[in-house]
Amino acid sequence: MPTISERGLQMPSSPIRKLAPLARAAKQEGVKVYRLNIGQPDLPTPQKGLDALKTIDRKTLEYSPSEGLESFRNTLTGYYAKFGLDVHPDEIIVTAGGSEAILLTFLACMNPGDEMIMTEPGYANYISFAVTAGIHVKAVTSHIEDGFALPPVEAFEEAITPRTRAILLCNPNNPTGYVYSREELQKIKEIVRKYDLYLFSDEVYREFVYTDEPYLSALNLGLDQNVILIDSVSKRYSECGIRVGMIVTRNRLVRDTVMKYCQARLSPPLLGQIVAEASTVGTEAYSKACFEEYKARRDFFIKRLNQIPGVFSPMPHGAFYTVASLPVADAEEFCRWCLTDFRYENQTIMMAPAAGFYRDPDLGRNQVRMAYVLKIEDLDRALTVLEKALEVYNSR
């Protein structure tokens, strides 16, 4: 029997999804599982997007162009303009979700053995895609006690070596919900310019910023040749399953290189693009309602979370996640136990152990990532279950 690859062995399991079999087993027992582990919003997809499926009059569901439908890319320029971003349709390449956007960006910009700096805790799949591409990730640690603020510039400079090719930011941040300030981004800009690095900026949560400060995209930092924007419609329109994301960059060579990968995989999903295009136009009221809903959930959730004895969560200012510390030594063991052993009125809770979001295996052991993607009454109930679970777990 032939062996599997070394890189396959090195691929981490998803900290977000690896407990899924345990949750399925609980569900099959008839237990209600509150899923705070995954950024799968319960909000509806825009009706315009759903309606677009009903009116497709194509007889053959053919390939779209490798770079995405022209009409969709045109529509996106109007979307970006609303955020003060001047983007030409040719600067947009449509991908199979933000996931593919990340992988193709890594492949086009970095060689195996190159290094990329990101903050930890960080979105675990960046590391998965880095392993896929043979990239070494150097993590600069942000701390729960600082509300996961951007580490000082000196920490980034210390991490730079001759193999460093890129800094990756996720802003607003998944998993912490942190939104970088103008001053922080200016400091990043200085490093990027000084060392002529790529700046990969994942801004898929830009619609969900709960501060009054105007949002600053990396595309507006004045670093045209260095910045690659990673984007996706998944979260902003609650349509994660359609798999539509995009790479936006003014760097033509990067676009040309990404396009070679895009041609190899032929086409991004046609149906998803049709839904995404319809979701993008005339849905301002929808977006506002989603924003208000998430803001209300955040306000409720973080307050309630911090009322549980021994639990601490900073106040996230964007996205719909938080990383909280629990009064347990091993949060992964606790998360598993919740799914396998604990029921409160036949209910339990699913969270993502945060250790998988850190590079340093000693960090985040007592932390979990939670997504406030459920209705407030469900969030309330989920946190009641969590509180009871902690009581039982710690008195065993």
Next chain:
Amino acid sequence: MPTISERGLQMPSSPIRKLAPLARAAKQEGVKVYRLNIGQPDLPTPQKGLDALKTIDRKTLEYSPSEGLESFRNTLTGYYAKFGLDVHPDEIIVTAGGSEAILLTFLACMNPGDEMIMTEPGYANYISFAVTAGIHVKAVTSHIEDGFALPPVEAFEEAITPRTRAILLCNPNNPTGYVYSREELQKIKEIVRKYDLYLFSDEVYREFVYTDEPYLSALNLGLDQNVILIDSVSKRYSECGIRVGMIVTRNRLVRDTVMKYCQARLSPPLLGQIVAEASTVGTEAYSKACFEEYKARRDFFIKRLNQIPGVFSPMPHGAFYTVASLPVADAEEFCRWCLTDFRYENQTIMMAPAAGFYRDPDLGRNQVRMAYVLKIEDLDRALTVLEKALEVYNSR
């Protein structure tokens, strides 16, 4: 300005798509372009598949499971049973088209620097994905004068080194239309067993075999731990744009490893799976009609092609492609010239230069790949244009 990656520079441009800008320019001039360059069938998607989009009652287009919808995987077992394949739903992982199935198979089974043997001419994107994964492709040459039959086993054995990890077959073959005989597959089986290699078998054209011999899938060779089946609904249901393919293997370690990559990219396209599932059940009459149509096209197309002075095509026994030799020294130059300079009654033809399907840069220079994916009257017209183009080109 940071440089792009070496591997990005090494990525080949798609021989199938790289002339697309020239075709677009011709179209913008009002010229009718017959597209024989790409396997984009003009046949309709099954009505059941199209109707499924109209009846989606989901309010949120959420992620599907990373391995694909359970209902779809269950449906696929029934599909495979019709071809004599005993497949359990757990042995199927749904991917974003056959493209992703190929890439994830390479990543899970081979390390950078490993070698894979394939036949040339071969589907160009295998090479693109091999470059993506850092795999070295060793090509064993099949020859137009033999009708692109599988090269003798000795040629495969000569290509094997200590780094060889896999043999890749495409059966029925893209681009040649060749269908491997039982004897040929048995010989491959012996080598695979002798050297304990992986056998990657791309069988996306299994519905289109025009011989009377029963079709033999690699999954039925009795090499359970070695065989990875690459599949896709794109061609069999004329729904290339929905991006639904699959990996089927009885090797559990490979599945577990592929699943880690699948979890990183979260989900295959949800809408595509809904269409594919509906297309899979109760569409036997549709499939039979498509088969008859392609067979009639093949019979017409190959006969008519060989009537053009200086043109030679073997008779393909499967898929909907052929590789033909033209009476020109440089088929790529000729293909470009057709798009930029030649018009016959304001029409021209687009073909894929076959050189991009060979590893050896000296091979296939006078060959093109053509897909007979147009109606017979359009194929007839396209070949008239080709005949005129060759006359003019060779009398310049």
